[in-house]
Amino acid sequence: MKIVQVVEWALSEMHLRPYADEISQSYSGGNKRKLSAAIALIADPPVVLLDEPSAGMDPSSQHFMWNLILQLRRSNRIVIITSHSMEECEMLCTRIAIMVKGQLECLGPIQHLKQKLVSLDSSFLYSIHVEMLCRIVMCDTI
Numbered sequence: 095m096k097i098v099q100v101v102e103w104a105l106s107e108m109h110l111r112p113y114a115d116e117i118s119q120s121y122s123g124g125n126k127r128k129l130s131a132a133i134a135l136i137a138d139p140p141v142v143l144l145d146e147p148s149a150g151m152d153p154s155s156q157h158f159m160w161n162l163i164l165q166l167r168r169s170n171r172i173v174i175i176t177s178h179s180m181e182e183c184e185m186l187c188t189r190i191a192i193m194v195k196g197q198l199e200c201l202g203p204i205q206h207l208k209q210k211l212v213s214l215d216s217s218f219l220y221s222i223h224v225e226m227l228c229r230i231v232m233c234d235t236i
Contacts (some may be wrong), residue, residue: 095147100136104129104132104135104136106134108128108129108131108132109128109158110125110128110129110132113125123150123151124150124151124152124155125155127148127149127151127155127159128149128155128159130144131147131159131162133146135166137231139171140171140172141171141172141173141174142166142171142172142173142174143174143175144163144173144174144175145175145176146175146176146177146178147159147175147177147182148160148162148179148182149178149179150175160182160185160186160221163175163186164186167186169175173188174187183204183233185203187204188203188204189201189202189204190202190203190204190205195200
């Protein structure tokens with residue numbers, strides 16, 4: 095693909111056409127995330143790494159980004175995301191890894207985490223410390 099075709103694809107696919115003549119520094123946070131995703135996808139990689147892909151996005155842009163990630167998964171790509179949002183993880187992930195102080199503590203299917211935590215009070219669940227969560231859940235330990 096020629097560079098012009100790649101740029102046109104990115105502008106169209108990521109709904110960035112209205113901002114094509116602006117410098118990216120002036121983009122909103124959501125549009126910067128869309129641009130980052132477009133850059134990550136330019137070479138059509140089999141593995142895509144996205145850091146907080148929908149953080150700071152309005153609901154419409156967040157929905158767009160989630161659909162993009164689900165589309166990537168359906169196309170048999172490996173998608174690895176980092177997220178602080180349990181909602182995002184539930185929507186997009188088949189497995190979840192929990193890191194504590196930069197160390198991978200546990201890894202397992204998200205449904206496994208939910209089943210282990212179903213008996214906990216939901217208000218407690220969201221305030222629970224991650225290290226304690228790993229001990230309670232006893233997910234696949236690394």
